[in-house]
Amino acid sequence: MLTSLYVEGDTFLHRQRPGAKLALILVVGLALYVTESLTVQAVAAVIAAAIYFSLPIPFREAIYRLKPVLFTIAVLGLINIWLLSPHEALVSTLRLLAVVFLAAAVTATTRIADFMETITWALQPAEKLGIVRAADVGLALGLVLRFLPDIFAHYEGLKHAHAARGIAFRPLRALGPLIILTLKDADAIADAIDARGIRGR
Template sequence: MLNGLDIEGNSPLHRLPVRGKLILLFTTAILLLLISDLRILAPAMALAALLYLSTGIGLGEAFRRTRFVLFTVLLVALANYLFHSLHEALVVFCRLSALVLLAAAVTATTGISAFMDEITRLITPLERFGFVRAADVSLAVGLVIRFVPEIFARYGEIADAHRARGLRVRPLTVLVPLIILTLKDADTIAMAIDARGFRRH
């Protein structure tokens, strides 16, 4: 298994408390969704990229971690260009790219256990009213963050296996086995969680 997405460092974002990072991410997301001015969105995207690189992550690794999501953002922007306008496409691209890069910066500077502990503390008041179970929510978030790099690595392994056999790498031929293997892993993890009684505490 791979480690999580966090990397060691001493950047300002590393030193910021987890709650501060979550508040920063949440507040920025709301502001970006309310703004449609490219004179603000374009610099915001550039600032998010600089913040991400300031964590100490290499340029190649930074691109590898975000390329799939940014490609999806590009497709969404292209759809907006086809059905709306170039301005709308650029707004969507800058807005979503800034959010993706900022979220990547937060996950690169925060350990999984710290994420889970903070989410548990934030959701505990809702648990008292019976709306959610804080431990279950934090466990779900931790598992998602933990296995994102594992899924990316498996995607690369399947693509390499295709190339080794002389087969053309196509999204459908890679995604189908990737989904099947991911679902098998999910079943295994669920059984391990139940065997340890986490969801009964």
């Protein structure tokens, strides 16, 4: 159901550390927002697109992944031609394309586990201050993935319960029951976690 957007491969980007790749997006993004030069944006967009499309992702899949974002950028770009000027519209559109292609390339070349390691590392200062525990973030993430199928099962159950009573099922009407069904397990799950001493002390 939930397949990560990571693609197997051994490209240059695959071999870089996740922290370095995130820093790259940040630096490139900031640099592109500082300049209004059309040439710089165009070169950046072409390079970023080249990086993204050179990854071992089938072309159709590569386009499919970015379709919603590209659609939004295109629509806003067209509106801006009319609201601002063709030049300004082109600059902001190319800038967005560059950043989005680069970000998509990083997503496709970084494993979830590697991201998590980086996040745990980045959370260390917050952990020292007692704001959040990195282990808790990992725990919460694991819980989401563990209970997603259960919530879909609750949803299907509600559908069947409606059918059995001959009532038309309206997904949004079922929200209240769905949320109650899901959250009332919270005590039992929390007790199970504490009984196993997972969060330590």
